[in-house]
Each structure stands twice: as structure tokens, then as C-alpha cells.
Amino acid sequence: MQPTFALVSPAGDRLELATSAGSASPFHLDDETAGLGFVGREVQIVASTTDGGRLRASRATSRSATLVVDVWGLTADAMTDNLRRLAAAVRRIEGRPLPRLVATYSDGTEYELPFVVETGAENLKRVPSGAVQVVALGIVAPDPYWTARDALTFPFGANSSSVPWLPNMAEMRLSSSSARGDLIIDNPGEIAAYPTWRLTGPTTRATVTMGSASWSIGPLDVGEIVTIDTRTNKVTLADGKNAYNRLGPAPRLFSLPPGSTSLSVTMTDATLVTSATCFFRPRMEVVI
DSSP states (O other): OOOEEEEEOTTOOEEEEBOSTTOOOSEEEOTTOBOOSSOOEEEEEEEOSSSSEEEEEEEEOOEEEEEEEEEEOSSHHHHHHHHHHHHHHHOOOTTSOOOEEEEEOTTSOEEEEEOEEEEEOTTOOOOOTTOEEEEEEEEEESSOSEEESSOEEEEEESSTTSBOOBSOGGGSOSSSOEEEEEEEEEEOSSBOBOOEEEEESOBSEEEEEETTEEEEEOOBOTTOEEEEETTTTEEEETTSOBOGGGBOSSOOOOOBOSEEEEEEEEEESOOTTOEEEEEEOOEESOOO
16 A cells, blocks of 8 residues: 655645646656665674674664655746745744655555755756756655654543543542553554653652553642653643653653553552543654
8 A cells, every 4th residue: 555645844835746647736756766765774883702793782863865856837937836835845944843744545644754955956957838847855854764643542541431440440439549550552653652641630659661661750739730751751741841850760761662562550649530641653664
């Protein structure tokens, strides 16, 4: 199942990139586009006392690619307008999201690749009316992986639509109570995903565990909301204030590996309004 592609500007304007001659879009994704396959890795090998070397570390590098767009215009003015639209779509604007290359599958699922233009299109030449202008752009994606536009959400709490606390909070005393929810989360992506957690008090201590990794935070007052972003390691309250100091000692803000993962959430001194929500966006290495 091959996706269709589009460019989305920092302002949210969308340019559909046609992949077939029958499309009415004046922007076509050229077959010379390259660099959208596997992600490169930086590997550190150290000397070994035996044959060969020893792997010390390996990490994904940023993605460098050549994005080639064929731009059409029936008249000189139409060509100029379309080139300006393309320039606006790939131009970085301070304070706004990066331009994005978007892959859309037939079921509506979208994956995004934010990027910055590094080089290209400096030496464009005039072409006859009705001809094609081939624009080759050298782009760099700081995060080399494609990230789903929409997050998957997993709520824990006493609400019937959530993963229920164990035992059922409706049967518990509201003082000195401890609520726990267990869930197997499926990450459909190819790469580990970084969850964001949103916890709502009251609780004296909330603990999230995956295997041997765990972190805890607290206390939270009634209705107090804290958000933990495991990608940036930022912990903030609803008013934007930093709450990192509320984390317990040696926190391991873990990512979610591909496939099924068993998680547990425990919140002490909880009530019926105490809740936790985990949401994450799956990531893919290859979409073409």
C-alpha cells in the first residue's frame, strides 16, 4: 500500500504532490527524489582484545534527502505563482512548526516528516510557458523518523471509558486509597515512541512502571494536572510552570518499544476524579 504525498507549510497550507500524470495538481513528486528510505546510523567501534572490534554505541542520524518537485504552469504568471507557493511551503518561519512532508495512506492515516531546506533552487532558469520547472531541494529532517499525525490515547481512571483502576474505585473508600491500572499497550510503529503522560490529582504519589523501568511524581492536589513529556523530559503544570522537582529520585522516563508493552499505573490516596492518560504518536522508518 503506497501513500500519497503532500507538503504542509509552517502556516498549515497544503500542496498535494502528484505521483501520476493524470493528476490536476501543478506539483509532482519526481522519481529522482532520494533519501526517504532507511535511516543512517552513527556507529562507534572500539578496539577489542580479540578479532575485530567491539560495538560501543549506535544511534540514528538526522535524515538528509533530495526532494525533487516538478512544477507546472500553463502561463508564465501561473509558473511564477506556483514557484512562490512551493517556496512558501518549504520556508522555515521562526516560532512556527517546521515544514512537513506528509505521507497519507488510503485509510486516512498520516505520517509527517518535519524538515529544513539546506540547499537547492538557487539557480533556477526561465522555462517556456507550459513547460515543467524541476526544483531539487536538499532537505534535512532533524528527527529522521516519520511520526503519525494523530496520537493513540490510553486513559486510566474510574470513568467507564478508561482502563479501570484495580480494584474498582467505585467500591473503594475515598480516604487512604490506592488505585492501580494495568494495560498492555500496542505500539504499531517500527520505532520506539515517546509517550506523554497527563495525570490529574488528587494523589500523594503516582508511579508508572514498565518492566524494571519506572518513575513517580507527586503530590497532586484535587484537580491539579501535570504533563510529563518523555521526549523532552519536561514536566509542567496546567499553567505552564515547571514541575520537574516533583519527580521522585532517579526517574526513568521510558519510551514504548514497537509491539506490545505491559504498563501499570499506581496512584496513592486517589479518589474517583484521579486519572492518568498516556498518549503517543507511532513512528515509522520507511513509508515509501
